Amino acid sequence: MSVTVSGAPGALGERDLRRLAETVAFARDRSAGDALAAVVAGEPPAPVLRHLEFAGAAVLVAVAQPADLIGVLADLGVRAGEPRPSAVPGDRLRERAGQGRDVWSVRGVVSGGSREVELLAVPGTMWSEAEREAESSVAFDVTGEDDVLLRGVCATLLDAGLTADGGGYDEHVTVLHFRGAGRGRLTLRAPGHRTEPLARHVGRPDRVRRTMLDLMTGAWRTRAVAAAAELGLADLLAGGPLDTAELAERTGSHADKLRRVLAYLAALGVFRRDGERWSLTAVGAMLRTDVAGSQRDLARIYGGLFYRSFSGLEHTLRTGESAFVHVYGAQPFEHFAANPADARLFEGAMAAGTTFLELVPGLLDLPATGTVVDVGGSDGRLLDLVLTAGPGLRGVLFDRPHVVGAAAEALAGHGARASVVAGDFFHDPVPAGADLYLLSRIMHDWDDERCSVILRNVRAAMAEGATLAVIERPIRDDPRTVLPLAFNVHMMVNTVQGGERTTEEHRRLLAANGFALQDIRELPLDMAVLVARATA
Ligand SMILES: C[S@@+](CC[C@H](N)C(=O)[O-])C[C@H]1O[C@@H](n2cnc3c(N)ncnc32)[C@H](O)[C@@H]1O
Structure with a gap:
């Protein structure tokens, strides 16, 4: 727009005066669509205009005496009131400038209309020309007066590329500020104190930083939860609340240090705080040792053994090698074979992650009679569930020699129906002739080549038409399904060349080794049973 400024009244610099004249003309002459287009930097979202009235424009100027602005505005045809301290934009401007200086507001109605012009007056040295320019709004x-409508208007403006930038409540009006997609700013004014939309709006500016901070400090949570699990805090609180001193004494900890971790975990929903007394929430109760679905060993291993291996993540990225091998000097299953305490922890952690296994028998179409072989069956939990669900079935657990002893004990209740076979699924024959084979959380430990060896070995043991159930956490098409992606990284770090696969990758791998994927049945926490048949 082009405006001729006739007289320079002296109170304002030339550029401020020109901008003010342009703003007055803009407020007087332009349509609401033009005004919105100016800040959206493109086609304005037309539907939102039905709910908006173009109320005016504001401009930031540098002036020694705010009262001088009344005369300046009068020359431009604006009847202005007395200067008064600016509350809402003033707070934001003061915060931005980082100085405790006053910001004055001088407002007036543009002649021949109802639109307002507001001058925000700051002392001359505080803002550069460019900064003042950027503050035009x-x-x-x-x-x-509907909050839903206000939220919808805000959402549409944000979708159109504007950025929420503070707001407040002043003289019965809720004020929401936006930074424009191009230059300038936009202010929404809504009658009344609109607490919820306001809180939502002013919460947005730090959302990005807060999200990043949460991401960066995720390891602190992991370690705090693991420390609570190591100290056995949940077991101590199982009988009811205890105070900090008692917990410290019973865990051999420093009370003042323990209090900090407890408070952090209480804020995260693990404990409940009542002054100095602490109790368990439903989440915290999962860290108890003696409850079904206890997560204690999982918390210990994620915050202990696997936490340390995760420190080698960059090594994996740079060399392609396993971080676990880099940190511990052996591949995981060799490490567990040589370190019984870690092996026990791993078995406990696997068991902690198996609540979902209870649902598996119901998804397997179990035959009334016949044999089930659980390949890499670990502690026998899944086979136990299958044999319980299918009382006419016999079961064989196949796993490495140091594992099958505990499995035999776990399956003892099934008498002669259950047996264990010690062996290596890369080199030894898998027990043959069964009707159903299970490969639960095995494939993600290995690369395609090694999985192919396992699958061929299993296929060699099976008759055509027999069923193979693969239990994994397939990567979904929806990129927001985060768990399979998280475990894909976890497997990269903690196996030799393992990882999660997409369902299509599973299908191809199975097909290449004598299986046809027939069905995918969903389990909680993004797990799934992939049901395949042995083909000719
Ligand atoms: C990730 S755990 C899965 C355990 C169980 N299937 C489950 O879902 O809870 C992998 C299992 O594979 C077994 N395993 C690893 N290497 C093996 C091998 N070469 N031969 C047989 N079993 C093996 C491990 O001992 C362990 O029990």
Whole structure:
């Protein structure tokens, strides 16, 4: 727009005066669509205009005496009131400038209309020309008193590329500020104190930083939960609340240090705090040792053994090698064979992650009679569930020699129906002739080549038409399904060349080794049973 400024009244610098004249003309002459287009930097979202009235424009100027602005505005045809301290934009400007200086507001109605012009006056040295320029804004009144409508208007403006940038409540009006997609700013004014939309809006500016901070400090949570699990805090609280001193004494900890971790975990929902007394929430109760589905060993291994291997993540990225091998000097299953305490922890952690296994028998179409072989069956939990669900079935657990002893004990209740076979699924024959084979959480430990060896070995043991059930956490098409992606990284770090696969990758791998994937049945926490048949 082009405006001729006739007289320079002296109170304002030339550029401020020109900008002010342009703003007055803009407020007087332009449509609401033009005003919105100016801040959206493109086609304005037309539907939102039905709920907005173009109320005026504001401009930031540098002036020694705010009262001088009344005369300046009068020359431009604006009847202005007395200067008064600016509350809402003033707070934001003061915060931005980092100085405890006053920001004055001088407002007036543009002659021949109802639109307002507001001058925000700051002392001359505080803001550069460019900064003052960037503060020019257009104001809209939101018609209607409905919070849902206000939220919708905000959402549409954000979708159109504007950025929420503070707001407040002043003289019965809720004010929401946006930074424009191009230059300038937009202010929404809604009648009344609109607490919820305001809180939502002013919460947005730090959302990005807060998200990043949460991401960066995720390891602190992991370690705090693991420390609570190591100290056995949940077991101590199982009988009811205890105070900090008692917990410290019974865990051999420093009370003042323990209090900090307890408070952090209480804020995260693990414990409940009542002054100095602590109790368990439902989440915290999962860290108890003696409950079904206890997560204690999982918390210990994620915050202990696997936490240390995760420190080698960059090594994996740079060399392609396993971080676990880099940190511990042996591949995981060799490490467990040589370190019984870690092996026990791993078995406990696997068991902690098996609550979902209870649902597996119901998804397997178990035959009334016949034999089930659980390949890499670990502690026998899944086979136990299958044999319980299918009382006419016999079961064989196949796993490495140091594992099958505990499995035999776990399966003892099934008498002669259950047996264990010690062996290596890469080199030894898998027990043959069964009707159903299970490969639960095995494939993700190995690369395609090694999985192919396992699958061929299993296929060699099976008759055509027999069933193979693969239990894994397939990567979904929806990129927001985060767990399979997280475990894909976890497996990269903690196996030799393992990882999660997409369902299509599973299908191809199975097909290449004598199986046809027939069905995928969903389990909680993004796990799934992939049901395949042995083909000719
Ligand atoms: C990730 S755990 C899965 C355990 C169980 N299937 C489950 O879902 O809870 C992998 C299992 O594979 C077994 N395993 C690893 N290497 C093996 C091998 N070469 N031969 C047989 N079993 C093996 C491990 O001992 C362990 O029990």
